[in-house]
Amino acid sequence: MTDLTFSRTGRPSRIRLSRGGMRGAVLTCVLAAGALASLLTGGRDDVGLAQLAGLFAGEAASPAEQTMRDIRLPRTLAAAGLGINLGVAGLLLQAVTRNPLASPAILGINQGAALGIVLGLTVPALAVVPGWLLASVFGLAAACLTFAIAGLVSGRIDSMRLILGGVAVGAIGFSAVRLGYTLEDDIAREVVRWTVGDIADLRIDAALRLLAFAVPGLGLAYLMAHRLNLMAMGHAASHGLGFDPRATLVQGTVLAALLTGVSISVAGPIAFVGLVAPHIARWLCGADHRRLLPVVVLIGATLTIWADALSKLLPQAEEAPVGIVVAMLGAPWLLVSVLRRSGTAHV
Amino acid sequence: MSDARRPEFPGLRGPVTLALLGALLPVLMFAGLFAGAIPLEIETVVNSLLGRDGPRQDFIVLQSRLPRALLAALAGGALALSGALIQALMRNPLASPKIVGINSGAAFAVLVTAFYIPALPHSLLPVPAALGGLMAGALVWWCAQRGDIDPRQLTLVGLAVGLTLDAGVDALLVANTGPESSAPLIWLTGSLWGRGWTHLASVAPVLLTLAAAALILAFRLDLQALGPRRAAGLGVRIGLERTLALLAAVILASVAVSVVGVLGFVGLMAPHVATRLVGGRHRIMLPTAALFGAVLTVGADTLGRAIRPPLEISAGILTALMGAAFFIWLLIAEDRRI
Numbered sequence: 001m002t003d004l005t006f007s008r009t010g011r012p013s014r015i016r017l018s019r020g021g022m023r024g025a026v027l028t029c030v031l032a033a034g035a036l037a038s039l040l041t042g043g044r045d046d047v048g049l050a051q052l053a054g055l056f057a058g059e060a061a062s063p064a065e066q067t068m069r070d071i072r073l074p075r076t077l078a079a080a081g082l083g084i085n086l087g088v089a090g091l092l093l094q095a096v097t098r099n100p101l102a103s104p105a106i107l108g109i110n111q112g113a114a115l116g117i118v119l120g121l122t123v124p125a126l127a128v129v130p131g132w133l134l135a136s137v138f139g140l141a142a143a144c145l146t147f148a149i150a151g152l153v154s155g156r157i158d159s160m161r162l163i164l165g166g167v168a169v170g171a172i173g174f175s176a177v178r179l180g181y182t183l184e185d186d187i188a189r190e191v192v193r194w195t196v197g198d199i200a201d202l203r204i205d206a207a208l209r210l211l212a213f214a215v216p217g218l219g220l221a222y223l224m225a226h227r228l229n230l231m232a233m234g235h236a237a238s239h240g241l242g243f244d245p246r247a248t249l250v251q252g253t254v255l256a257a258l259l260t261g262v263s264i265s266v267a268g269p270i271a272f273v274g275l276v277a278p279h280i281a282r283w284l285c286g287a288d289h290r291r292l293l294p295v296v297v298l299i300g301a302t303l304t305i306w307a308d309a310l311s312k313l314l315p316q317a318e319e320a321p322v323g324i325v326v327a328m329l330g331a332p333w334l335l336v337s338v339l340r341r342s343g344t345a346h347v
Numbered sequence: 348m349s350d351a352r353r354p355e356f357p358g359l360r361g362p363v364t365l366a367l368l369g370a371l372l373p374v375l376m377f378a379g380l381f382a383g384a385i386p387l388e389i390e391t392v393v394n395s396l397l398g399r400d401g402p403r404q405d406f407i408v409l410q411s412r413l414p415r416a417l418l419a420a421l422a423g424g425a426l427a428l429s430g431a432l433i434q435a436l437m438r439n440p441l442a443s444p445k446i447v448g449i450n451s452g453a454a455f456a457v458l459v460t461a462f463y464i465p466a467l468p469h470s471l472l473p474v475p476a477a478l479g480g481l482m483a484g485a486l487v488w489w490c491a492q493r494g495d496i497d498p499r500q501l502t503l504v505g506l507a508v509g510l511t512l513d514a515g516v517d518a519l520l521v522a523n524t525g526p527e528s529s530a531p532l533i534w535l536t537g538s539l540w541g542r543g544w545t546h547l548a549s550v551a552p553v554l555l556t557l558a559a560a561a562l563i564l565a566f567r568l569d570l571q572a573l574g575p576r577r578a579a580g581l582g583v584r585i586g587l588e589r590t591l592a593l594l595a596a597v598i599l600a601s602v603a604v605s606v607v608g609v610l611g612f613v614g615l616m617a618p619h620v621a622t623r624l625v626g627g628r629h630r631i632m633l634p635t636a637a638l639f640g641a642v643l644t645v646g647a648d649t650l651g652r653a654i655r656p657p658l659e660i661s662a663g664i665l666t667a668l669m670g671a672a673f674f675i676w677l678l679i680a681e682d683r684r685i
């Protein structure tokens with residue numbers, strides 16, 4: 001009888017379960033604290049949580065309540081939506097490429113999507129296509145190019161070439177974006193601020209669009225979770241268990257490109273959330289994607305909401321765009337993780 | 348390079364290629380004198396250059412476009428030479444000043460100086476740039492010393508260092524947005540816009556000295572490509588020469604970045620093209636790479652001004668577009684060989 005209540009390490013299994021619960025609870029608290037900090041700070045001093053009461057006041061809302069309803073809350077919601085979309089996209093890409101350094105930014109998807117947006121602004125024929133679709137299609141094209149460079153055509157993905165190819169594809173995409181706004185003066189002002197990931201001007205429609213992709217995206221990803229677990233065992237093993245790893249690769253990449261595309265069409269290319277969130281999630285709860293997905297949602301939202309709060313809290317002349325705050329947190333983290341990895345094994 | 352096609356003696360391929368590139372460079376620089384917001388007649392340009400009577404545009408030709416072409420050649424050559432040295436020393440075909448994080452380090456240091464020590468004259472900016480580049484290089488090098496790191500892993504470390512410094516650059520730009528904030532933005536994309544004789548004078552002595560030193564080291568580098576042990580057996584003092592050559596490479600790239608900004612992928616592309624043109628012997632490959640880098644940058648700058656005058660497209664955008672495409676081709680070609 002006692003055997004059943006103890007795990008292999010000899011610890012009572014109940015403690016393990018409650019530890020997972022504890023982590024979830026702590027994470028939720030951190031997320032809530034970030035949301036509070038983000039909601040409480042901004043241009044006006046007289047806007048606080050009390051103004052949340054004005055959400056349903058309609059026309060009768062005071063200016064302070066309108067600020068909360070029309071500016072603060074949508075911005076925080078948009079930050080959460082970005083974090084969720086990019087975190088899930090990163091997790092999917094890392095799983096299907098079996099490469100812990102994969103992420104929308106490193107595989108060139110971010111830059112490809114940004115190019116799509118700029119083309120939509122400059123080419124009249126493309127103006128009718130919605131921004132999220134252009135961004136997703138170009139992001140997907142960039143991913144295909146990166147995969148082709150990594151050797152997918154000949155049937156394998158070399159991890160180092162995947163990263164280097166992604167960086168080169170990203171460099172082409174971003175140079176083309178710069179070329180676009182050099183040639184078209186009208187869009188320059190708009191695009192330069194947008195390329196660093198700025199969400200200060202987002203309103204409720206943008207927030208809702210992000211969440212409208214996040215919810216079904218998460219559902220689809222959850223349906224793939226079991227196959228993502230099998231991918232981790234190697235392509236041959238998952239083949240042997242009756243799944244075609246190529247199908248999972250294609251589905252995961254398309255989904256990741258859609259989630260990235262909508263995020264970028266709304267807020268500009270934000271790097272590092274898609275890279276860092278899955279790593280923290282794995283560090284917290286192991287390698288099972290059925291558990292990783294909800295955790296990566298919490299962590300992605302926590303990261304971007306805190307980055308948004310920090311961008312408002314840091315004292316300086318002008319607000320730092322959230323993309324830069326995320327990069328300042330994420331880039332050193334990438335460096336440390338590469339260094340720790342380099343001591344032991346190959347990427 | 349495969350041994351099968353190697354000729355029995357060096358042949359004339361190297362010198363001929365060098366001569367062709369050497370002839371192409373002044374032609375391109377001359378063409379660069381015509382490109383820009385104000386179209387010029389051949390007669391006007393020649394008159395201004397030679398100081399003859401007749402229609403002249405001395406200011407445009409002598410004060411604006413000529414120093415610009417010279418600086419493009421010098422900076423492009425320096426970046427290319429730096430890339431060639433780094434690839435040879437790390438024996439890593441994917442390394443370059445940009446990939447190893449040196450460009451970002453130099454850019455970061457230049458911006459810190461420009462924003463927080465505005466009293467420093469602009470002609471001294473190459474000094475902090477060199478320090479920044481050296482620090483980034485030292486960081487990557489230090490990481491490389493930890494354990495038995497393989498060369499491609501080193502590329503990844505360099506990439507991470509570069510991205511971290513890029514984040515710092517972004518933060519600096521946002522913290523210092525002001526009426527003049529577009530100037531650092533233009534500089535960061537790698538542009539020769541607004542560069543003149545003063546900039547040329549502040550970097551030319553350093554770059555030319557270092558380039559000469561690097562070429563003298565080139566013979567020793569030929570021996571190093573055999574591998575550290577055999578080179579030591581032939582009397583090369585590995586540690587010292589490696590360090591000297593690496594120092595030269597880092598400072599070359601950093602100083603170039605301090606005046607023309609981050610010209611993407613020149614340092615990566617030039618050595619590969621040179622190797623394919625003249626083979627891997629450094630004595631001939633290094634000068635070829637430097638000349639090719641100069642030709643590429645002068646060409647990109649001229650093209651950027653000629654596409655849609657009076658608009659200027661930063662040379663860095665064009666070199667990055669061409670360079671990244673070339674890098675991809677390189678990765679695919681490498682795949683074929685394996």
